[in-house]
Amino acid sequence: MSEIRYDGRVVIVTGAGNGLGKSHALQFAARGAQVVVNDLGGSAFGEGADTAAADIVVDEIKAAGGDAVANYDSVTDGESIVQAALDTYGRIDVVVNNAGILRDTSFHKMTDGDWQLVMDVHLMGAYKVSRAAWEHMREQQYGRIVFTASAAGIYGNFGQANYAAAKLAQYGLAQTLAVEGVKRNILVNTIAPIAGSRLTETVMPQEIVEQLKPEYVSPLVLKLCDEKHQETGCLYEVGAGWIGQLRWQRTLGVGFALDHPITPEAVVAAWDSISDFSHADNPANILASMEVIMGNLANQTKN
Numbered sequence: 001m002s003e004i005r006y007d008g009r010v011v012i013v014t015g016a017g018n019g020l021g022k023s024h025a026l027q028f029a030a031r032g033a034q035v036v037v038n039d040l041g042g043s044a045f046g047e048g049a050d051t052a053a054a055d056i057v058v059d060e061i062k063a064a065g066g067d068a069v070a071n072y073d074s075v076t077d078g079e080s081i082v083q084a085a086l087d088t089y090g091r092i093d094v095v096v097n098n099a100g101i102l103r104d105t106s107f108h109k110m111t112d113g114d115w116q117l118v119m120d121v122h123l124m125g126a127y128k129v130s131r132a133a134w135e136h137m138r139e140q141q142y143g144r145i146v147f148t149a150s151a152a153g154i155y156g157n158f159g160q161a162n163y164a165a166a167k168l169a170q171y172g173l174a175q176t177l178a179v180e181g182v183k184r185n186i187l188v189n190t191i192a193p194i195a196g197s198r199l200t201e202t203v204m205p206q207e208i209v210e211q212l213k214p215e216y217v218s219p220l221v222l223k224l225c226d227e228k229h230q231e232t233g234c235l236y237e238v239g240a241g242w243i244g245q246l247r248w249q250r251t252l253g254v255g256f257a258l259d260h261p262i263t264p265e266a267v268v269a270a271w272d273s274i275s276d277f278s279h280a281d282n283p284a285n286i287l288a289s290m291e292v293i294m295g296n297l298a299n300q301t302k303n
């Protein structure tokens with residue numbers, strides 16, 4: 001099996017001053033990438049700014065013989081981050097949207113500020129950086145983008161309405177970029193990681209936080225961004241040394257005949273079949289999803 005290398009590739013990792021982003025940046029650099037280590041250097045709650053976070057990681061990469069440059073812009077200023085890659089290295093091949101904060105609180109206590117700040121960093125930030133890189137990736141007919149979602153977005157989690165919404169919104173964005181990018185060899189995938197970091201140290205015992213090393217997550221990111229990688233529009237859960245892929249599953253469903261009114265009582269009568277996952281399929285794209293639904297337009301009792 002050939003070694004995965006990133007020589008000649010320019011990689012932006014956002015939020016690379018700590019946790020998962022730092023681990024991704026170190027692993028990309030160790031395999032020859034030129035890395036833009038972006039980090040605003042604020043708190044886990046999105047307050048303040050400090051250049052030290054990115055600088056420390058750049059120093060570590062350089063000390064190990066790698067090549068990296070620090071960037072201190074917020075991800076909401078995506079053009080500046082991509083410009084830093086272009087100014088320093090002349091191109092951009094890979095974007096790992098990783099920067100993140102938390103403003104956890106139960107929904108009835110959530111302020112507009114808690115909602116907006118989380119949306120700004122996670123969703124607007126991932127959009128802005130990806131949007132700025134997109135033109136360059138289209139022109140060069142090459143790009144790899146990874147979005148960082150969360151189990152909180154996939155499954156829901158108490159106290160994380162803002163975060164969950166922003167995280168699964170990233171997945172929707174990624175799925176459309178995967179569709180739009182594939183013909184120009186821009187592949188877009190999403191991870192839902194779990195790792196010990198300052199975002200999880202307040203909700204997990206210290207012993208578990210220490211065991212859940214961010215380094216266990218980065219190899220998947222490097223695989224997804226490899227030039228030989230083929231799959232796009234995929235979602236992976238990853239952490240603790242475990243990696244698995246998720247996909248949608250849909251029951252075979254019930255098609256109602258359209259020459260009679262569809263009543264709520266008819267829906268009740270069909271409920272067991274509507275919800276029966278022992279008979280299910282896995283629509284892989286919007287066409288596969290629509291095919292069965294649109295096919296029901298021909299459903300007439302007299303047929």
Ligand SMILES: NC(=O)c1ccc[n+]([C@@H]2O[C@H](COP(=O)([O-])OP(=O)(O)OC[C@H]3O[C@@H](n4cnc5c(N)ncnc54)[C@H](O)[C@@H]3O)[C@@H](O)[C@H]2O)c1
Pocket residue numbers: 014015016017018019020021038039040041042043044046053073074075076097098099100101121125148149150151192193194195196197198199200
């Ligand atoms: N740790 C987990 O278990 C876990 C689970 C699911 C998702 N995630 C996601 O993984 C990503 C990384 O999280 P982590 O656990 O390593 O957290 P972390 O706090 O260790 O790292 C996040 C980094 O993002 C930076 N950042 C925050 N706002 C920024 C902004 N506006 N611009 C640029 N940088 C900014 C922070 O300064 C920090 O260095 C986040 O998107 C997080 O939501 C983490």
